[in-house]
Amino acid sequence: MRPTAAAALLAGLAVAALLAQQLWSVGALALALLCVCLRAGRRARPYLWGTLFSAGFVFLLSPLLQSTGWHVLWSGPDVPVLGQLDVTTEELRIAALNALRLAAVGLAFAAYALLLDHDRLIAASTGRRSVLAAALATRLVPTLERDASGLVEALRGRGLAPAGLKGHAALLSPLLAGSLERGINLAEAMEARGFGRAGRTRLPSPPWRAVDYAAVAGAAVAIVVGALWL
Amino acid sequence: MALATVEELTFSYPGSAPALDRVSLEIEPGEVVLVLGPSGSGKSTLVRALAGLVPWFHGGRFAGRVEVAGRDTRRARPSELAGAVATVFQDPEDQIVLAQVEAEVAFGLENVGTPPSVILPRVHCALEAVGAAHLAGRRVTELSGGELQRVCLASALALEPRLLLLDEPTSQLDPAGAEAFLERAVASGAAVVVSEQRPATALRLADRVLFLDRGRIVLDAPRDEAVAWLDEHRPAWTASPSTTALQGAVGEVVTRVAGARFAYGGGPEVLGGASLELRRGEVVALTGPNGSGKTTLAKIAAGLLEAQGGTVERTGRAAFLLQDPGRYLVRETALDEVALGARRDRAARALAEVGLAWAERAHPRDLSSGERERLALATVLVTEPDLLVLDEPTRGVDPERKAELAGLLRAQAARRATLVVTHDVTFAGEVADREVSLGAEREAIAVVA
Numbered sequence: 137m138r139p140t141a142a143a144a145l146l147a148g149l150a151v152a153a154l155l156a157q158q159l160w161s162v163g164a165l166a167l168a169l170l171c172v173c174l175r176a177g178r179r180a181r182p183y184l185w186g187t188l189f190s191a192g193f194v195f196l197l198s199p200l201l202q203s204t205g206w207h208v209l210w211s212g213p214d215v216p217v218l219g220q221l222d223v224t225t226e227e228l229r230i231a232a233l234n235a236l237r238l239a240a241v242g243l244a245f246a247a248y249a250l251l252l253d254h255d256r257l258i259a260a261s262t263g264r265r266s267v268l269a270a271a272l273a274t275r276l277v278p279t280l281e282r283d284a285s286g287l288v289e290a291l292r293g294r295g296l297a298p299a300g301l302k303g304h305a306a307l308l309s310p311l312l313a314g315s316l317e318r319g320i321n322l323a324e325a326m327e328a329r330g331f332g333r334a335g336r337t338r339l340p341s342p343p344w345r346a347v348d349y350a351a352v353a354g355a356a357v358a359i360v361v362g363a364l365w366l
Numbered sequence: 367m368a369l370a371t372v373e374e375l376t377f378s379y380p381g382s383a384p385a386l387d388r389v390s391l392e393i394e395p396g397e398v399v400l401v402l403g404p405s406g407s408g409k410s411t412l413v414r415a416l417a418g419l420v421p422w423f424h425g426g427r428f429a430g431r432v433e434v435a436g437r438d439t440r441r442a443r444p445s446e447l448a449g450a451v452a453t454v455f456q457d458p459e460d461q462i463v464l465a466q467v468e469a470e471v472a473f474g475l476e477n478v479g480t481p482p483s484v485i486l487p488r489v490h491c492a493l494e495a496v497g498a499a500h501l502a503g504r505r506v507t508e509l510s511g512g513e514l515q516r517v518c519l520a521s522a523l524a525l526e527p528r529l530l531l532l533d534e535p536t537s538q539l540d541p542a543g544a545e546a547f548l549e550r551a552v553a554s555g556a557a558v559v560v561s562e563q564r565p566a567t568a569l570r571l572a573d574r575v576l577f578l579d580r581g582r583i584v585l586d587a588p589r590d591e592a593v594a595w596l597d598e599h600r601p602a603w604t605a606s607p608s609t610t611a612l613q614g615a616v617g618e619v620v621t622r623v624a625g626a627r628f629a630y631g632g633g634p635e636v637l638g639g640a641s642l643e644l645r646r647g648e649v650v651a652l653t654g655p656n657g658s659g660k661t662t663l664a665k666i667a668a669g670l671l672e673a674q675g676g677t678v679e680r681t682g683r684a685a686f687l688l689q690d691p692g693r694y695l696v697r698e699t700a701l702d703e704v705a706l707g708a709r710r711d712r713a714a715r716a717l718a719e720v721g722l723a724w725a726e727r728a729h730p731r732d733l734s735s736g737e738r739e740r741l742a743l744a745t746v747l748v749t750e751p752d753l754l755v756l757d758e759p760t761r762g763v764d765p766e767r768k769a770e771l772a773g774l775l776r777a778q779a780a781r782r783a784t785l786v787v788t789h790d791v792t793f794a795g796e797v798a799d800r801e802v803s804l805g806a807e808r809e810a811i812a813v814v815a
Contacts, residue, residue, distance in 0.1 A: 178631060254465050272463075278507070290693035290742075292670060293686030294707045295749055310696040313731060317692075318460055324423050325461035329521070330448030330477030339472045340482045 138341075139257040141348035146244045148355025152362030153240030159229065161366035162236040169243035176250035182281055183246035187239050195235035199227040249277065272322075276315065283314050368392040369529055369557050370416055375430035377411060377420055385411040387581040388430070393557050395528065400568045400589075401561040402596075402603055403578035404764045405736030409561040410456075412578065413533045416559060417453045418444035435528055449478040452522035452556075453531040456735065456762065458514035458538070467493070467501045467509075471521045478525065492524035493517075496550050511538035512656040519547060523554050532560040537761045540655045540789045541567070563736075563764050564790055565603055569593060577603075602765035605792055616799075617646035620681055620753045620783035621667050627675030628662050636662045639676065642802060644753060644783035649775055651794035652787045654804035660787045661689070661757055663804060667785060668755040682752025687745075689758045691738035694745050695730040703730050703741060708748040716748035717741075719774060721767070735762035743771070750781070757787045765792070772797040 146169075153165045173180045201218070205226025212221030287307050291298055298304050326332075370393040377386045386408045393399055393416075401409045414420040418439040421428040432439040435450035444451075452474070455461050464470045471489045480488065493499045496516045506514065515538055522530060530551055536544035545567045551558055552571050562568040569575070575592030577585035577600065585595050596604045621644045628637040636659045644650055644667065654660050665671040666678060668686040688694075697703040700722060705713035717723055720740040725733060730741055739762055746754060756775075760768045768790070775784055775797050788794050794801055 268463075286688065286690060286693045287696065289670060290688050291696075293668065293688060293755075294745055295683060295685065295751075296707055307696065313695070314692060317731065321455070321457070321460035322463065324419055325453075325455060326463055327423055327444045328417050328419060328448060328451075328453045329463075329474040330445045331463075331473075333443075333445040333448065333477055333479070335479040336477050337479050337482050337485070338476050339469065339485050 137351055138344065138348045139252045139254070141344075141351035142252055143248060143257060144355045145351040145358075146248050148358040150241045150244035152358040152366065153237050153244075155359065155362040156366035157233070158366050159233055159236065161362075162233060162240060166236050166240040166243060169240055169247060172247045173243050173250060176246075179250055179278070180246060182277065183242070183250065187242035187246065190242065191235040191239040194238055195231045198231040198234060199223045202227045202230065204230065279318070280311060280315065283311055287311065369395045369397075370434045371432070372412075372415065373431040373433075375415060375432060376427075377415065377429070378427045379411075379424060380426050382426075384581050386415065389578075389581070389583055390430075391576065391583065391586060393529065393559065395557055396555060398552055398558045398571055398573045399560070400565065400572035400575045401559060401578065402565055402575060402600075403561075404766060405762070406734050407578040408581040409578055410533050411581075413453070413531045413559060413561055415439070416529065417451055417531055418442060418447045419453075445477070448474060449525050450527060451529045451531065452525045452527035454515075454518045454522050454533065454535045456534040456537055458511060458518045461518055462506050462514060465505055465507070467498075467504050467506060467517055470506060470517060471524050474521055474525050488524050488526075489520075492520040495523055495554070496520045497546065510657055512540070512543050515539060515547065519551060523550075526554075527556050530554060530556040530558045532558065534561055534563055534762065536562070536564065536567075538656075538758075541791060543656055544789075563760075563762060564792070565765070566792070569604070600766070602769050605765065605769075605796075615780070616648045618681075619679075620644050620646050621684070622679045623663065623667050623673070623676065624678075625676030626663065626666050626673040626678065628659070628666065628671065628673055637666075637673075640804065641676075642667060642785075644785055646752070646783050647780050648799045649779050649784040649786065649797050651798035651801045652785055652804065653789070653791070653794060653801055658804045660804050664755045664757055664785055664787045668753060680753065683749065684753040684755065685746040685749045685751035687742055687754075687756045687759060689761065691735065691742040691762075694742040695738070698729060699727050700730055700733070700741055700744075701726040704744045704748050707745060708750075713744075713748055716744040719747065720744045721770065736764060736767060739763050740767070740771075747778075753783050753785070755785045755787070758789065759786065760788060760790045760793050768793050769796065 149165055149169060153162050156162050173183065200221050205224030207225040208222055209225060210223045214220045284307060287310060288298060298307060372389055372391045375386050375389045376384055378384045389412065401412060403409050411420055414424065415432050416434060422444055434447055437447060462470055463473055468489055471492055472485050475485045475488060490499065490502065493502055496519050498513065498516045498520055501509065501513060501517065509517065515535060532551060536547050539547055544564065548567055548571055560568055569589065572589050574588055575585065576583055585592060587595060593604055623640065623642045625639045625641060626637050627635060627639055629635045640659065640663050642663060652660050652664060662671060665686065666673045668684040669680060670686055694703065697706060700717060701710065701713055704716050714726060717726060720743050722737065722740055722744065725737065730738065733741060739759060743759060759771065763771065772793060786797060
């Protein structure tokens with residue numbers, strides 16, 4: 137399948153998850169996207185952890201910040217500014233729905249980052265500069281992961297394995313500095329290779345196949361069904 | 367008519383002393399020019415000036431004139447020179463733009479407006495020329511450093527440039543790979559300007575040699591004349607691998623690896639039963655072609671990786687210096703960086719030992735690549751380990767500094783067992799008591815005394 141068509145399908149499924157109102161339908165979409173992500177194997181781990189953490193955060197926190205529903209499951213203390221903390225069945229349902237929506241969007245992005253051929257996506261795009269920037273930003277996650285492992289390994293080689301949250305947080309600044317340096321070097325190499333020059337051409341791409349048309353149609357159908365019936 | 371002309375070029379990076387000082391030269395079509403010089407002598411700046419990146423990309427004070435393929439680089443942007451000029455930089459990971467090899471090699475061709483119908487044939491022809499046709503469909507993240515460097519050369523050759531600029535392009539290649547790389551570059555027929563810190567092969571292929579020191583050209587001569595000058599004035603640059611046995615007194619076994627096996631993440635086996643014994647007082651060079659598992663074996667010896675088969679015995683503390691000195695830049699000053707693992711007075715002494723006493727207050731990221739390598743070395747030396755493992759410690763380091771490094775390791779040899787993973791045969795000859803060569807078959811180890 138062409139990456140453009142695959143990207144359209146992933147975007148369609150993410151939008152459908154945002155529009156759908158039923159727990160089961162959003163859950164099914166998230167599950168389908170999870171299965172797609174698992175095809176990437178171990179590379180999917182940081183994305184899955186990130187998605188799980190953010191969706192779990194939304195599920196746990198949002199019931200405490202809402203005041204919706206009548207079926208109270210738990211009554212907590214009165215907190216200044218926030219008022220009384222309580223959890224109702226309705227709040228739990230809304231929290232679960234929002235958490236699943238967030239998970240579906242996160243998993244759609246993970247599938248895009250992990251499984252699509254970004255080079256062909258760039259080649260097919262009319263806005264090459266912005267798509268190239270997006271593709272390079274997408275590669276930032278695995279690059280940062282590799283750089284972080286390298287920093288930790290270098291410290292271990294000095295007998296200084298970073299410990300705890302504070303130890304790992306101390307690596308953020310050098311990680312960022314390293315990324316900026318890499319970005320400057322890459323920009324220099326791109327300039328030297330003619331990037332930004334007028335009159336560029338593009339590598340011919342293969343013609344669209346039935347599966348590509350089906351994926352784009354599937355994206356449109358997912359959005360409509362998500363908005364009207366799910 | 368000259369392909370490139372540099373007239374009285376003086377250039378300073380913002381807030382710095384001149385990196386190039388009244389440099390003048392001409393490069394003829396098809397000429398192969400080798401640029402030598404110590405770290406920080408202006409080699410990379412000269413290469414960047416010929417690509418137009420100085421002053422366009424870096425800013426700074428620029429005086430004089432550089433003309434390449436009939437265009438003044440003060441008026442033509444580097445992107446406009448691309449095609450006539452192609453550049454391969456030192457670190458392949460910092461110049462790869464796209465995710466797939468074929469698209470990566472096509473990137474430059476697309477930018478310079480090559481007709482679509484000829485892009486793919488030229489991509490495949492360039493990959494073929496560097497012996498990387500089999501990599502066409504691969505993702506760049508799956509490639510080794512050596513393979514990435516070949517892809518970078520293919521990207522440059524695909525442009526069919528008239529001037530090919532190579533800035534220490536073989537730093538990650540074994541000697542055979544480096545030789546093949548440079549031979550392919552020269553065979554392209556373009557004028558080649560190559561800056562190198564392992565000059566033996568490049569010296570053989572060059573028509574002419576420039577030697578830079580503190581931004582000035584101190585030698586510009588045909589190859590044979592240049593070799594004679596180097597022999598007399600800078601002998602470290604023409605030193606042959608030593609065959610003298612250095613064996614000093616050796617003590618107890620510090621590390622013994624027997625029959626180690628290892629595979630990364632369920633992939634093919636990288637080590638299939640390798641053995642290694644390291645004794646206090648000896649310096650051992652671990653050599654072998656790219657992909658033979660040298661780094662993996664060294665990490666197992668130092669305890670950074672756990673062998674999946676075989677046995678590892680180690681006494682005392684081990685320290686490991688990674689290939690990439692960028693991994694050692696986590697503090698704001700060089701002294702703080704080294705003091706992360708020790709008292710400040712010991713850290714200052716370690717910095718002095720590697721010739722960086724002047725850089726105590728410098729930000730580690732302001733140091734050149736060779737200086738970063740020495741800073742990284744100080745960060746492991748300061749821990750005073752019983753086993754010191756250095757993975758490619760001479761990458762980006764000039765021959766004179768390499769000789770100093772070899773001297774330092776020899777002087778401290780009695781304190782510990784030292785394992786040096788290296789492609790640099792000259793350095794291995796200077797520093798090691800014995801050489802352990804890991805063969806391409808990744809199992810058998812031949813020990814050369």
